[in-house]
Amino acid sequence: MTSRLLRVSAIETLSPLVTRFRFEDPEGALLPLFSGGAHVVVEMPDAGVLRRNAYSLISDPMDGSGYEIAVRREDGGRGGSRFMHTKVALGDLMRISAPVNLFSLDLRAKKHVMIAGGIGITPFLAQLKQLARLQMPFELHYAARSRAEAAGLALLPASPQVHVHVSEEGNRMDLGAILGSQPLGTHVYTCGPEGLIEAVAETGARLGWPKTVLHSEVFMAPPPGAPFDVTLAKTGKVVTVGPHQSLLEALEQAEVEVEWMCRGGACGRCETGVHACHGTIEHHDHWLSDDERASQTKIMPCVSRFTGETLVLDL
Amino acid sequence: MPRTEFSPSITSRPVYPGLTPQGATPAIMLAEGPGAEAILDLAALDASVMDLAHLIYIPAGHDAGLRLAALGAKMYREAPSYASALERYRKALADARMGTTLYLAGSEGMIGQAVAEALAAGLPPEAIQTEHRGTIARRMQCVHCKGVTENVTIDPFLCSHCGLTLFVRDHFSRRLGAFQGVCVDAETPGIVPEVQEIKP
Numbered sequence A: 001m002t003s004r005l006l007r008v009s010a011i012e013t014l015s016p017l018v019t020r021f022r023f024e025d026p027e028g029a030l031l032p033l034f035s036g037g038a039h040v041v042v043e044m045p046d047a048g049v050l051r052r053n054a055y056s057l058i059s060d061p062m063d064g065s066g067y068e069i070a071v072r073r074e075d076g077g078r079g080g081s082r083f084m085h086t087k088v089a090l091g092d093l094m095r096i097s098a099p100v101n102l103f104s105l106d107l108r109a110k111k112h113v114m115i116a117g118g119i120g121i122t123p124f125l126a127q128l129k130q131l132a133r134l135q136m137p138f139e140l141h142y143a144a145r146s147r148a149e150a151a152g153l154a155l156l157p158a159s160p161q162v163h164v165h166v167s168e169e170g171n172r173m174d175l176g177a178i179l180g181s182q183p184l185g186t187h188v189y190t191c192g193p194e195g196l197i198e199a200v201a202e203t204g205a206r207l208g209w210p211k212t213v214l215h216s217e218v219f220m221a222p223p224p225g226a227p228f229d230v231t232l233a234k235t236g237k238v239v240t241v242g243p244h245q246s247l248l249e250a251l252e253q254a255e256v257e258v259e260w261m262c263r264g265g266a267c268g269r270c271e272t273g274v275h276a277c278h279g280t281i282e283h284h285d286h287w288l289s290d291d292e293r294a295s296q297t298k299i300m301p302c303v304s305r306f307t308g309e310t311l312v313l314d315l
Numbered sequence B: 001m002p003r004t005e006f007s008p009s010i011t012s013r014p015v016y017p018g019l020t021p022q023g024a025t026p027a028i029m030l031a032e033g034p035g036a037e038a039i040l041d042l043a044a045l046d047a048s049v050m051d052l053a054h055l056i057y058i059p060a061g062h063d064a065g066l067r068l069a070a071l072g073a074k075m076y077r078e079a080p081s082y083a084s085a086l087e088r089y090r091k092a093l094a095d096a097r098m099g100t101t102l103y104l105a106g107s108e109g110m111i112g113q114a115v116a117e118a119l120a121a122g123l124p125p126e127a128i129q130t131e132h133r134g135t136i137a138r139r140m141q142c143v144h145c146k147g148v149t150e151n152v153t154i155d156p157f158l159c160s161h162c163g164l165t166l167f168v169r170d171h172f173s174r175r176l177g178a179f180q181g182v183c184v185d186a187e188t189p190g191i192v193p194e195v196q197e198i199k200p
C-alpha cells in the first residue's frame, strides 16, 4: 500500500465517544482526491505493536487540503481506537495509506438512499458532499440510540433529505416505509451494525428489491480472541497470534509478507491458502463463500482466527 | 404457439428464460400477439400475480384479448401497436416503485425495445422477465446508416433506409433493442451469399 506521513492538524470531540481527526501534509502539499465511501488505513505504533486500522474518510472528496476521519472509542476492542483517543496529539506525524474505496456510490442509480446506524454514518458524510456536487436525488436515514451518541449530528447538513431517527425519543427507523416507496432506479447503501444490514436485506427481499441494488459495508475491526499458533509451510516457522492481535498483524510482526487492502474482511486481497488444518477456523470475513469456509482450505488473516491443534498456512 | 427455443449463440444475443410468477407484487405486463399465451400460462401457475398487475396487450392479429381481460388484472388495456402502447407503458414505468416486476412476452423486437425502455427508466435488469412467443422476425439496425428495419426474416436482407445488403448478426444492442446488420458485400461488391430464412 502506498502511504505518506501526515500531520495531525485538528482534533475535535464530536460526542463523548467519537472524536474527529484531521490530517494534512507537513509541507502543505495537496493530497490525492477520492470518492465518497473511501477509507484510509492509519498506522499506530503502540508499545511495540504496529496496528493498522481502516477508517472511512468524512471530509469532502474533492478537497485535497486534508483528510478527516471520525473514530469511535471501543473500550472492548483491541486498542486501536483507544490509541487514537488517548495517545494521538496535535502536531503528531502519522502514516496514512492512500484512499481505497470499497463502498462507492453506483453512479448509474437515479436516486441514492443511504441508511446509517451509529458510527456507520462516516462514509456517508463524504458521499453527501459528492452527491451535492453531482446534484443527484438522495435521502439519508441516520439511526442512533440517543442524541448524545449521535456523533454525526454535528457534521450533517440541515436538509429535508436528511432524516434522523433517535430510538430513545421513540422515533425509530421504519425500513418498510423507506423501501416501500422508492422510484425505479433507486440504490440503497447501508452502513452500520450487522443487524441493520440484515434488516435492510430482509425488508428489501420482502418488497421485491433485487440484491444488486442493495449495497452495504459492515464496520468490522478484527475481533479479539484466544491466542493461537500458526505454522508457515515454506519455512516451518511458527508464529503466535496474541489475544488482541489479528493473524495478519502477527504475520507482519514476524516479517512475513501478506498483501492487504481493507483489513476488515471485505476486499479479498489477503486471502491465504491453508495447507493443513486440525481444528476450526473462525471465519469472520465477508469474502469467502459458505463452501470455501466449510472446506477450511482458505483463511482471511486480517479478521479470522483459529482454535485447535495445528494450522499450517501456504506461506 | 409454445415458447421459442433458440439455438445457443454469442453472449450478446438475448435469451428469454420464460415467465415465473413472483406472487402478488406490483407488476407491469406487456404482451404482444401469441405472447398472450405466456401471460395466461403465468396466471395459471399463480393467479395472484394479476392482483397488482397493469397489463397491456398488443393483439397483432392474435385474438386473446377476452381471455386476458378475464384474468382480473388491476388494470387491462389494449393497444394496436408497440408505438401506440408506448406512452401508457412509459407512464406505468414512471409511476412504478422499486419492487415492481416487469413481465414481457412476444416478439424479439417488442421485448428488445421494452427492455431498453425499462432499463432507461431505472428498472434493475433482475426485475425483468421475458418469454419469446410468436414470430422470430428480427428488428435490425444498419450499422452503416443507423436506420432500423423491422420484421427481418431473411439473411442477408436489404436495408430499408440505405439499400445496402446486410448480414444478420447475433450482435445485439441493449440500448436500441435491435440486432446489428453489417454490409455483406463490402469487399466484393455485388457478390452476395444466397438468401436464407432466419432460424431460431
Ligand code: FES
Binding pocket: A259, A260, A261, A262, A263, A264, A265, A266, A267, A268, A269, A270, A271, A285, A287, A300, A301, A302, A303
Ligand atoms: S485485507 Fe481485505 S479481506 Fe483481508
